[in-house]
Amino acid sequence: MSSLLSVNDLHVYYGAIHAIKGVSFEVNEGEIVSLIGANGAGKTTILHTISGLIKPTSGNFSFNGKKLNSMAADKIVKLGLAQVPEGRRIFSELTVQENLELGYYSVKDKEFIKNEYKHVLELFPRLKERRKQLAGTLSGGEQQMLAIGRALMSKPKMILMDEPSMGLAPILVKEIFSIIKACNNEGMTILVVEQNANMSLSISNRAYVLETGSIVMSDTAQSLLGNEDVKKAYLGG
Amino acid sequence: MNFIQQLINGLSIGSVYALVALGYTMVYGIVKLINFAHGDIIMVGSYIVLFSMKSAGFPFWISILGAFTLCAILGVVIERVAYKPLRQAPRISALITAIGVSILIQNVFMLSFKPDPRPFPNVIDGNFGIGSINVSYTTALTIGISVLLMILLQLIVKKTKVGKAMRAVSEDEGAASLMGINVNRTISITFAIGSGLAAVGGALYSAAYPLVDPFMGAMFGLKAFVAAVIGGIGSIPGAILGGLIMGIAESMTKAYISSQLTDIIVFGILIVVLLVKPSGIMGKNVKEKV
Numbered sequence: 318m319s320s321l322l323s324v325n326d327l328h329v330y331y332g333a334i335h336a337i338k339g340v341s342f343e344v345n346e347g348e349i350v351s352l353i354g355a356n357g358a359g360k361t362t363i364l365h366t367i368s369g370l371i372k373p374t375s376g377n378f379s380f381n382g383k384k385l386n387s388m389a390a391d392k393i394v395k396l397g398l399a400q401v402p403e404g405r406r407i408f409s410e411l412t413v414q415e416n417l418e419l420g421y422y423s424v425k426d427k428e429f430i431k432n433e434y435k436h437v438l439e440l441f442p443r444l445k446e447r448r449k450q451l452a453g454t455l456s457g458g459e460q461q462m463l464a465i466g467r468a469l470m471s472k473p474k475m476i477l478m479d480e481p482s483m484g485l486a487p488i489l490v491k492e493i494f495s496i497i498k499a500c501n502n503e504g505m506t507i508l509v510v511e512q513n514a515n516m517s518l519s520i521s522n523r524a525y526v527l528e529t530g531s532i533v534m535s536d537t538a539q540s541l542l543g544n545e546d547v548k549k550a551y552l553g554g
Numbered sequence: 555m556n557f558i559q560q561l562i563n564g565l566s567i568g569s570v571y572a573l574v575a576l577g578y579t580m581v582y583g584i585v586k587l588i589n590f591a592h593g594d595i596i597m598v599g600s601y602i603v604l605f606s607m608k609s610a611g612f613p614f615w616i617s618i619l620g621a622f623t624l625c626a627i628l629g630v631v632i633e634r635v636a637y638k639p640l641r642q643a644p645r646i647s648a649l650i651t652a653i654g655v656s657i658l659i660q661n662v663f664m665l666s667f668k669p670d671p672r673p674f675p676n677v678i679d680g681n682f683g684i685g686s687i688n689v690s691y692t693t694a695l696t697i698g699i700s701v702l703l704m705i706l707l708q709l710i711v712k713k714t715k716v717g718k719a720m721r722a723v724s725e726d727e728g729a730a731s732l733m734g735i736n737v738n739r740t741i742s743i744t745f746a747i748g749s750g751l752a753a754v755g756g757a758l759y760s761a762a763y764p765l766v767d768p769f770m771g772a773m774f775g776l777k778a779f780v781a782a783v784i785g786g787i788g789s790i791p792g793a794i795l796g797g798l799i800m801g802i803a804e805s806m807t808k809a810y811i812s813s814q815l816t817d818i819i820v821f822g823i824l825i826v827v828l829l830v831k832p833s834g835i836m837g838k839n840v841k842e843k844v
Contacts, residue, residue, distance in 0.1 A: 370728050390731035399732070406729035408722050419722055422715070423734030471734070 321346045321475055321506050322367070322398070327376035329362055336362050338530040339376070344475070349497070349507045351538060353514040353551055354527035360510040361403050363527075364477045368400045369393045381474065395423045397474035401481060403510075405464040409453025413444055416452050416463055420470030429472070437466040440496065458489035465496065475506040482513040494520055514551035518542050526551070559687055560809040561802065566693040566762065568801020569700030573755035574778035575785065575793035576707065577748030583724040583788040584744045585641065587648045591632060591655035592752055593775015597663065597768060599625050599753025600674065600760040607675045614677050614761075618699075621753040629749025630742045638738070656772075663768035674764035696758045703751060704794055710747070711790060720744055724788070777820065784827045786837025795835060799823065 369390035511517035606617035785796025
C-alpha cells in the first residue's frame, strides 16, 4: 500500500492562537480513515488546510506524490482531491442540477461528465427527482446527499468529508454512511472527520484521535472502538 | 398621448440607469462592496466615446465597443490594485478605498481634460412617429441597446459556465473554490462586465444629454446606485426594475409636477422603499445563522 495523502508536522496559527500543533498522519490508497475529536479540536482546520482554504504556518503535505503547500484551492481539486465541507455549503440559490454541474467545473471531457452525472443520480435517486428544484428547498438529508454527489462529479481519487452526520436524523446518518462505504467499495479513498465517532469508526479501517490541535492516539478503527479511554471520551461511555 | 411620450422617455433614461445599476449590484453580490468608483467609469466611458468620435473619427458603434473594452480593463485593474488586497479586511476599509478611487479618477480627468463640460457629438438625428407619438432615434437606440445587453447578461449569468461560477462565488466563495472555480478570475470577470456596461450606459446617457465633464459620473452614479438599492442590491432583475422605476419617476415628475422636484421625488422613493422593505423590492431577506 502506498500513502495517497500524507501530512507532516503541520502547524496552523489563527493570529496568536496555535490551533494545530504539529499534526502528522497519512491515508493510504483505498482506505477509509477517521479523524475523531471534540468540538474545537482542529478537525475542520486540518481539512481546510489540506484543501488550500487556509494557509499553514509550517509543515508539509502531499497528495499522490505532489506537494500541496501553497497551492490554490481550485488547483488542488483538479489533482483529484475533493472535499464535502462542513455544514454542506451547497449553493442554495442554484438548482440541484446546477450544483452538480459545478462539481465538474474543472473537467472538460463531455463523455466523462455525462457518465458521472448518470452515476451520481443512480447513487442518489432523490436528487434525480428534484434536479430542477432550488437546492435551498431540499431537506437537510437531501442537501448532504447533494453535497456528496457534487464532490463525486469530478470522480476524485480521494474525498475529505467534514462532519457528514451533522444535524441529521439517525436514520439518515446511517444512509449517508452506507453511501460513504459504497463509494469506498468502488475504490475511492476517504478521510472522514466526525464527532459521531461510533458511526465513523464502524466503517473505517484506521483512525486518529485529535485533542486540542495534537494527535493523541492512532490505531485501527476496530481496536479504538474497544479502547476504554476512547469509549469514555467519544463513544458515550 | 403626452403620457405615453413621457413613459417612453422614462424607459429610455431608466434603461441607462439599469445598465449602470447592474454593475453596482453584480459587484456587491460577489464581493459585498459598494463600488463608489463605478459612477466614474460612466464618465470615463463617455470621454472615450467622445474622443473616439471627435478626434479619431470612428463611428458610434466602434466607439461604444472600444469604451466597453477599455472600461472593462479599467474595472479589472481597479479591482486588482485597490480592492483585492482588502478582500479579507473589514468592508468599511474597502468602501473608503472605493471613494478614494472615485476621487482619484475624477481628478485625473479634471487635470488631463479641464473641468469645463465638452459637447458630445451628435449620434443620430431625427424622429419617427408611431401614431401621434414622436420618438427620437436616440431614444429608440438607447432602449434597444440596453434591452439587448440586459438579455445578453441574463443569458450569461443563467446559462454559461462563467455565469454559474459567478453565482456560486457570490453565494459561498470557499465552497466555490472547493469546486475548482478560480475565485479571483470570476471576480475579475464580474468587474469587467459591470464596468463595460457602465461605459455603454455613459455613452448612451451622453447621446441624450450631450455634455461631458469629469464629474458627470458622481450624480448619475449615485442615482444608479439608488436604483440598485430600490430593486434590492445583489439582485440582477432588481437592478433592472429599480432603474426603470427611477427613470419613469423622473420623467413623470418633470412632465407633471416640476423639473426642480425630480431629485426629491427620486430619493423620496428610496426612503419609502427602505421603510417598507429594507432589502429592496426584489431583495432577499438574508437570515443570519446563529
